[in-house]
Amino acid sequence: MKKTILLSAVFMFLFSCGKNEKVKNDAEIQYQELLSETQAHLGQNKKPLRKLIFKNLDEIEDSKEMNLDLLLKVASNLKIKYSDIKIAESSSINYDDQTTFFVLTTVSHDKKAFRSSDDEELGNYFQRKYLFVNRENGSIIAEEFDENLGYYDNEAIQFSKSHILKDLVFLNETTPAIAFYTEANASSRIVLYSEQKFTLVTLVENEIKKVLYEYPIRLTNGDSNGSGTFQIETLETGMSFSNDKTNGYFDLIITKNFSYEEAVENDLENGIKEKSDLKIKKELEKIKYNGREYAFHRDDRLRFLE
CATH class of the missing domain: 1.10.12 (Lyase 2-enoyl-coa Hydratase; Chain  A, domain 2)
Structure with missing residues (x-):
């Protein structure tokens, strides 16, 4: 003083x-x-808040935390078999000194489905669940299924493990949030489709609050002949917090990088020459917190492909 x-x-x-x-x-x-x-x-x-969430997708570091002893207690408290948890497709991070957050992938034995065309069974159904638990005894503080990320073994669209970012982010000076992304992709050599969806969750009065839900941070569309000829458009983003706030939370700044690549292989019989073309376009988006969530308009317009 x-x-x-x-x-x-x-x-x-x-x-x-x-x-x-x-x-x-x-x-x-x-x-x-x-x-x-x-x-x-x-x-x-206090230490200045880190505003950058990720500059580009290649620089994202995933959380390596996975307390299997704690997960065993969680399974018991959920009254599910530990063997029904797909460990390789589950993630966790410590939220604070008393709380851990899990994204679990579990198999459900009571959901069966068949393809309508040939009555082929689609296989096991896997569910995705978010959990905040006590770090000492694994007691459940809050839990929620995400129906959008449920999938069958043999479905055309598959979902990856939900990757939790290594570091918590702060929505303002005092409110931490957990960031994670999940990839959906088509199991096809002809249809080139994949999407990485980004979510921010926090714990408010012992309830899970998704303040940003499934924002597309990477999106790929295109087609291929299965060998060397293809055309593909890709969106990749960067994400950071602004210094400005709306309704108590920092505004989100999204940098968008669109790229279009077309490649044609040589076809001497039909007189087609090898060709390669690359185009790039950059855009910027600002998303504000409306008091419930970071509401955004999903933009599926392709910038290059028709």
Whole structure:
């Protein structure tokens, strides 16, 4: 406190000395820097919040946390068999000192389905569940199934493990959130489709709150002849928080990079020459929190493909 008072006196002296505007500004800047240092020493200044969530998808680091002993307790509290949990397709992260978050993939034995065309059984049905649990005993604090991520073994569209980002993000100065993404893709060599969907969840009064749900951070569309000829359009994004807030949470800034690639292999019999073409387009989007969620309009327009 004495340091802060002393710095204030220095600043007021410089300000009243009749110096020119530049000196005033330099003194004010120096004062603010010194005051910030002093407050840090006094414990009044916290580490600056990290605003960048990810610059590009290649730089995303996944959480490596998976407490199998705790998961065994969770399975018991959920009254499911531990063997029904697909460990390789489940993820977790510590939310705070008392709480862990899981995204579990479990098999459901009571859901059977068949293809309508040939009565072929689609196989096991896998469910995706979000859980906040007590880190000590695995007791369930909050749980929720995500029906959008349920799938059968032999369906045309498959879902990957939900990858939790290594670090928590902060929606404002005090509210942590968990970030994760899940990929959906078509099991086809001809139809080129895949999508990575990004979600932010937090815990509010012992309830799971999805503040951003399934925002497309990577989207691929196109077709191929199964060998060397294809055309494909890809959207890849970056995501960060703005300094601006709406309804208490930082605004989201999304950078969009669209790319189009077309490749044609040589076909001497039909007089077709090898060809390769690449086009790129960049866009920017800002998403604001409306008091319930970061509401966005899903844009499925292709920028290059018709």
